[in-house]
Amino acid sequence: MSETATPERLLQGITLTDPNSAKGRLLQQARLLFRQKGFEKTTVRDIAAATGIQSGSIFHHFANKEEILRCVMEETICFSLAHLQEQLKQANTTEAELRTLIGCELDAIHSRHGHDFTILGYEWRSLNPGNQARVLEYRGVYEKLWSKSLHDAKAKGLCQQEGFLLRSFIRGALIDTINWYKAEGELNLEALADEVYRAFFR
Amino acid sequence: MSETATPERLLQGITLTDPNSAKGRLLQQARLLFRQKGFEKTTVRDIAAATGIQSGSIFHHFANKEEILRCVMEETICFSLAHLQEQLKQANTTEAELRTLIGCELDAIHSRHGHDFTILGYEWRSLNPGNQARVLEYRGVYEKLWSKSLHDAKAKGLCQQEGFLLRSFIRGALIDTINWYKAEGELNLEALADEVYRAFFR
DNA sequence: ACGAACCAAGCAAGCGCTTGGTTTTTAGAT
DNA sequence: ATCTAAAAACCAAGCGCTTGCTTGGTTCGT
Numbered sequence: 001m002s003e004t005a006t007p008e009r010l011l012q013g014i015t016l017t018d019p020n021s022a023k024g025r026l027l028q029q030a031r032l033l034f035r036q037k038g039f040e041k042t043t044v045r046d047i048a049a050a051t052g053i054q055s056g057s058i059f060h061h062f063a064n065k066e067e068i069l070r071c072v073m074e075e076t077i078c079f080s081l082a083h084l085q086e087q088l089k090q091a092n093t094t095e096a097e098l099r100t101l102i103g104c105e106l107d108a109i110h111s112r113h114g115h116d117f118t119i120l121g122y123e124w125r126s127l128n129p130g131n132q133a134r135v136l137e138y139r140g141v142y143e144k145l146w147s148k149s150l151h152d153a154k155a156k157g158l159c160q161q162e163g164f165l166l167r168s169f170i171r172g173a174l175i176d177t178i179n180w181y182k183a184e185g186e187l188n189l190e191a192l193a194d195e196v197y198r199a200f201f202r
Numbered sequence: 203m204s205e206t207a208t209p210e211r212l213l214q215g216i217t218l219t220d221p222n223s224a225k226g227r228l229l230q231q232a233r234l235l236f237r238q239k240g241f242e243k244t245t246v247r248d249i250a251a252a253t254g255i256q257s258g259s260i261f262h263h264f265a266n267k268e269e270i271l272r273c274v275m276e277e278t279i280c281f282s283l284a285h286l287q288e289q290l291k292q293a294n295t296t297e298a299e300l301r302t303l304i305g306c307e308l309d310a311i312h313s314r315h316g317h318d319f320t321i322l323g324y325e326w327r328s329l330n331p332g333n334q335a336r337v338l339e340y341r342g343v344y345e346k347l348w349s350k351s352l353h354d355a356k357a358k359g360l361c362q363q364e365g366f367l368l369r370s371f372i373r374g375a376l377i378d379t380i381n382w383y384k385a386e387g388e389l390n391l392e393a394l395a396d397e398v399y400r401a402f403f404r
Numbered sequence: 405a406c407g408a409a410c411c412a413a414g415c416a417a418g419c420g421c422t423t424g425g426t427t428t429t430t431a432g433a434t
Numbered sequence: 435a436t437c438t439a440a441a442a443a444c445c446a447a448g449c450g451c452t453t454g455c456t457t458g459g460t461t462c463g464t
Binding site: 258292 | 444
Binding site: 024037038041067070122124125126159160161165168169170171172173174175176177179180181195196198200 | 239240242243265266322323326327361362363367368371372373374375376377379381382383397399400401402
């Protein structure tokens, strides 16, 4: 992961860490634990036990605990970005693009495809500045897709505000759904995406 | 605090822990540290050093570290709630009420009056269920003020969605400002509140 | 046979919290 | 006002435990 996935390469469709490899399994378990308990409260012993190896063996694959978090974050963005780009191909109006952007972000936040955007927000503080910068690189590519569509939306009169501000509001509204939205209720994720669209556009 | 501030008493104007007392100073320093580094990464030794006492002496005032967090959270809600109720007295239209709700919440999030709403979101996981329930009681009073105004707003046609959903979106948009809004920029907090209002109403 | 993957054991540091004793503050009786 | 004794506040030291991570040696795949 750390060596293979740059923003540029990602755009060419390079895949993530093999989930059958030891490293891939570690990352998967780490991701689940980070979401459940948070990075700080998850110990390397927790991750090792969930994967079925000794805690010390982790450091054959990762230099330190923080690197695990960074890899989880990078995989999360890369996966979500690739998925979003795929979905956007089928959207041929600005309205459809916006709806796709919202829907995909909700999918990512609620880990519909395994990965979980929430970690990106919650555990940011646990990354040192160098690692923050690395992850930000990936986020930049992702955010460009939003700003393009939001620019079009304003030109079309679908919203009043400029892109950055509106994007910030929408991101907050979406991320925070993790704190209240329950999949068991009458509102499914698609309907929620519709409601978000309705709150911010037209 | 733990004994004196119930939601009911709060509504009668009971004040917070004396900031000149040892307990009050501890809570103040704890609050600052929790915001800077997060609850998990803040040690009781950090709090003690910032207050100017020995780490062991903390436990004369609090049963354990988690109780410090609970008190900080309760004080934050109580203070913000009292301030909001004060400001709402001067709002005599639904529009003004909404603008006041938004403005006060932004003040709370960006700790304009010392307290900091963000802790309530970020550190929720560090509270055991019992303490979560206690803090939720306070939050319930606060949220009622929102739901009343949002109900009126829908009746007036200022928004399309029902209260709970819209409140959730707005809360997310507001909370997330902590991750991008910088006071040094050209946009001050009042202007930001105006923009939030514009994004969600009319 | 050679490197990658892993184990068993444990180290050094830091953690929340306890303990036994000392100082400071408070309050009632004179 | 002054004395006195209880209560509150605090300190110095450190216990027991967990943490991230290291080390030296073993197993496994090719």
